[in-house]
Amino acid sequence: MFKPITIKDIAQALELSPSTVSRALSDSYEINEETKKRVIEYAEKHNYRRNPMASSLRQGxxxxxxxxxxxxxxxxxxxxxxxxxxxxxxxxxxxxxxxxxxxxxxxxxxxxxxxxxxxxxxxxxxxxxxxxxxxxxxxxxxxxxxxxxxxxxxxxxxxxxxxNNREGAMKATQSLIDRGFRKIAHLANAPHLSITAERLEGYEDALRQNGLALDESFIRCCHHGGRIQQEVEEAVRYFLSLPERPDAVFVASDRLSMGCLSAYNKLAPKSEHPAVAGFSNSDVLDLLQPNFTCVRQPxxxxxxxxxxxxxxxxxxxxxxxxxxxxxxxxxxxxxxxxxx
Amino acid sequence: MFKPITIKDIAQALELSPSTVSRALSDSYEINEETKKRVIEYAEKHNYRRNPMASSLRQGxxxxxxxxxxxxxxxxxxxxxxxxxxxxxxxxxxxxxxxxxxxxxxxxxxxxxxxxxxxxxxxxxxxxxxxxxxxxxxxxxxxxxxxxxxxxxxxxxxxxxxxNNREGAMKATQSLIDRGFRKIAHLANAPHLSITAERLEGYEDALRQNGLALDESFIRCCHHGGRIQQEVEEAVRYFLSLPERPDAVFVASDRLSMGCLSAYNKLAPKSEHPAVAGFSNSDVLDLLQPNFTCVRQPxxxxxxxxxxxxxxxxxxxxxxxxxxxxxxxxxxxxxxxxxx
DNA sequence: TACGCAATCGATACCGGTATCGATTGCGGG
DNA sequence: CCCGCAATCGATACCGGTATCGATTGCGTA
The missing domain is CATH 3.40.50.2300 (Response regulator)
Structure with a gap:
């Protein structure tokens, strides 16, 4: 095993003290330029690397x-x-x-x-x-x-x-309303998250502002945030099973948007796909799915x-x-x- | 600022030596069970956390x-x-x-x-x-x-x-050939990468084995590996500009596959999209793009x-x-x- | 009785930098 | 000539664990 050179090795070689070498290497003003140059040159030549642990330990x-x-x-x-x-x-x-x-x-x-x-x-x-x-x-x-x-x-x-999750959710939902959809479902994230509540609020506000009824049965949340595709598919299957199917879905997150679109592709013919709007920062998702409206976060x-x-x-x-x-x-x- | 408790604090409090405390905490066999229990209890009670830097520094x-x-x-x-x-x-x-x-x-x-x-x-x-x-x-x-x-x-x-990049590329290209395509282009990754050469080989092998001509003008590589969408679009634009357009494309990587599908969506009507096969480990890409064949790596x-x-x-x-x-x-x- | 050995614990050096305090030199001003 | 001060560098403790070497005790056995 290779033994890396330390500050003390340099000190010994150049007949300086360890503290001088240390200061030279951190470009201290108390060290003569000439000395600095000697130290730095020697350090580079011998491939010196400062040991981050020792450094951190001392500096806290x-x-x-x-x-x-x-x-x-x-x-x-x-x-x-x-x-x-x-x-x-x-x-x-x-x-x-x-x-x-x-x-x-x-x-x-x-x-x-x-x-x-x-x-x-x-x-x-x-x-x-x-x-x-x-x-x-x-x-x-x-x-x-x-x-x-x-x-x-x-x-x-x-x-x-x-x-601004509330407003983002509102804008997305509003865009669906503007496009003529009235039966808008919401695929939500895990219930304890701050973003879940805020986005739900925005969704509900948009519906309210447009005189649309809130329907609890149109809201489904994914406790694992969509990391388990199965739970997304279950939600989509549920939406598909409703006597009155939603004609649009507002989706609460990036991963859920992916999963939702994917699930619909898997579970229903294209003609039966609802319009989808949702939070997503994907570069390509909107291009791959022309019908997808997304809310981008900065x-x-x-x-x-x-x-x-x-x-x-x-x-x-x-x-x-x-x-x-x-x-x-x-x-x-x-x-x-x-x-x- | 809070000062975390150290092994020496514990030693002093329990009237032991630092080394004994250290050994007790790492469950050494040389320490009496009773002593261990005292140490561990005290440590937990006072929320002791071993300082990883000191530990790493000493242990190397x-x-x-x-x-x-x-x-x-x-x-x-x-x-x-x-x-x-x-x-x-x-x-x-x-x-x-x-x-x-x-x-x-x-x-x-x-x-x-x-x-x-x-x-x-x-x-x-x-x-x-x-x-x-x-x-x-x-x-x-x-x-x-x-x-x-x-x-x-x-x-x-x-x-x-x-x-097995060569074989993966071969399988993907072969699948395109099997589906009846003959003018198969290759969107390659950055030229210096090991995977680029291997996948190119597989592509060429498949063509050769099926008696198809190799056409240099059907190969385009992306020096930034598709991290700059513009270079992917340029390649796609190039393919679209050819007098004899490819009817299929074999794509060399995950990101390039995304970019390629996305670029075609942007640059050409669906009727003019070629079949696409490529390396990808995406969970959803194949579902979002039903026409997409992908090679998955483990x-x-x-x-x-x-x-x-x-x-x-x-x-x-x-x-x-x-x-x-x-x-x-x-x-x-x-x-x-x-x-x- | 003496010796060997296991069990248990302490004292200390050390890991590699760096903060702190101090020492030395040179020089200008009073 | 002495003092003060800036510039430059050294010696040393210390950061928090841990490896190393040793010390002590107790007990079984020759």
Whole structure:
């Protein structure tokens, strides 16, 4: 096994003290330019790499932050992560991604692993299954900076970034109404999520504003957020089984939109497909399904802002008590007009 | 700021030595059961968390491994990551994901950050842009265990996991031939990738075996692997501009398949769309596009195996000189029959 | 009685950087 | 000539665990 060279090796070789080498390598003003050059040259020549653990241990900081999302194979989250990374790299932070797979157990384990000094802060979008927040509250009480995005909770005060889910849902539902549909169903996400309630509200508001009746039987929620395609198919099968079938569906999330369209393709002939509108940040879904209206969230921007807020918390010298709750606007993408 | 309790605090409180506490917490056989219980109880009660940096620094191991892929918003890679995680968590390893975005610079930076004792090993699927492998060779020469999967290189000997790309490509192309198509184009990936050459081979083999002529003008490759939709559209536009248009296209990757279908939807009426077959691990793509034949790779299994091989390298007491190059089989998914 | 050995625990060095405090040198001003 | 101060660098403790070596005790056995 190869033994990497340390700061002490350099010190010995150049007849300097370890502290001088350390300072030279971090470009300290107290070190003579000439000395710096010697150190840096020697370090590069011998392929020196600073040991991040030793550094973190001493400094009490790791310059890395943890991101907890349900899954990365999701346009919304992957775009958000890109936004997070764009800020992080600029400010010298490293991003550690971990997936909860919408499972409570997984979320707890991942956070424990990330927490306690291994990361300087946490960006969290809650898992669908999680009802008990004590693992997060604990970390927060221990002083770990946390920022929520998208799927937030109010167990304690901190910065949050969300999009205007109510309005997005309303716009999508309204677009279906504008296109002449009246029997509009709602395929909802897991019931405990903040976004679920907000989007349901928007859906109901739109119906109400247009004098349409609310029908509980037209609402179906997926407890696993569509990560199990079977539950989506069940919901679609249910809609298809209704004596009075919906002629349109408003879908609450990216994955559910995928699953919903896919399920209809599988379970019913094209002539019987309802119009579908829903939340999605996919680049191609709207193109693949010309009849699909989607609500896009500014995912990249959300990631960017969340990361900036987190860095603010981390680098603040004093405890922060004044928290921001940013709400970003959504964008409605109408169906493409395809010739032929 | 909250000050987490350390092993020394526990030692002092229980009137033990730090080493005893350390051993008690790692369930050493040299510690009396009674003492262990006292220590563990106190630790739990006071919410003790072992500091991973100190631990890693001393042990020279971090029990975490790094994964470098081009992007996570990709069915194939996200499934592979799930496979990796399934093994990792079982063996007590933590997985750090990082994305190269198919950019050379990004790949180098990420690896540097992961490397040098911050991770115990690396699982790599090469970026499309990378032609210079010295950053990886360096790490390897320093003794960092590395396993390649999917997009491999042969700059040095190590374990690798791939799927049978040649055969997969052949099967897909053959399926198009079987369906009666004769003018089959190929939308290829970035030229330097191992998978690109292998899949091109399979495509050409299939044509040859069926007595069809190879036509260079029917092959177009995307240097950014389709991450820039514009380059896919250009290729599609090119195919559409040919005096003799292809009646079918074999597409080399997941993202390219998405992009290709999407581009055709955008650029040509449905009646002029060619049949499309290609590599894809998407759950829904084949359902959304009934006419799409896809080659699935055993992504989860690839991740699983790669991780197991990496752990073997990491935990081997002696240098390993006998390397495995596993090749897994692909599966052809024929178009669904949709009524209506 | 003496010795060997297992069980249990302590003291300490060390992992590799870095914060802290201090030492040395040189020079300008009073 | 002395003092103050800036510039430059060294010695050392320390971050929080843990490997290493040793110490102590008790007990069975030669």
């Amino acid at each position: 900081r790791s310059y890395s932050i943890g991101v907890v999302v349900c899954e990365v194979a999701n346009s919304f989250f992957s775009q958000a992560i890109d936004g997070i990374e764009s800020v992080a790299y600029g400010k010298g932070y490293h991003v550690i991604i971990s997936q909860s797979h919408d499972a409570y157990e997984r979320e707890v384990v991942n956070m424990q692993h990330l927490a306690n000094r291994a990361v300087d802060g946490l960006l969290i979008s809650m898992s669908a299954e999680t009802k008990d927040f004590s693992h997060i509250v604990n970390l927060h009480e221990q002083g770990l900076p946390i920022v929520f995005f998208d799927r937030i909770i109010d167990a304690f005060e901190t910065h949050t970034v969300t999009s 995912a990249f921007e959300m990631g960017r802002m969340a990361m900036e807020m987190l860095i603010q918390l981390i680098e603040s010298r004093y405890p922060v008590y004044d928290f921001e709750n940013v709400v970003l606007q959504t964008e409605l993408m109408m169906p493409h007009r395809i010739s032929g | 191991r971090s029990y975490s491994i790094g994964v470098v892929v081009c992007e996570v918003a990709n069915s194939f890679f996200s499934q592979a990551i799930d496979g990796i995680e399934s093994v990792a968590y079982g063996k007590g390893y933590h997985v750090i994901i990082s994305q190269s975005h198919d950019a050379y610079e990004r790949e180098v930076v990420n690896m540097q950050h992961l490397a040098n004792r911050a991770v115990d090993g690396l699982l790599i699927s090469m970026s499309a842009e990378t032609k210079d492998f010295s950053h990886i060779v360096n790490l390897h020469e320093q003794g960092l265990p590395i396993v390649f999967f999917d997009r491999i290189i042969d700059a040095f000997e190590t374990h690798t996991v791939t799927s 992504a989860f299994e690839m991740g699983r195996m790669a991780m197991e091989m990496l752990i073997q390298l990491i935990e081997s007491r002696y240098p390993v000189y006998d390397f495995e190059n596993v090749v897994l089989q692909t599966e052809l998914m024929m178009p669904h029959r949709i009524s209506g």
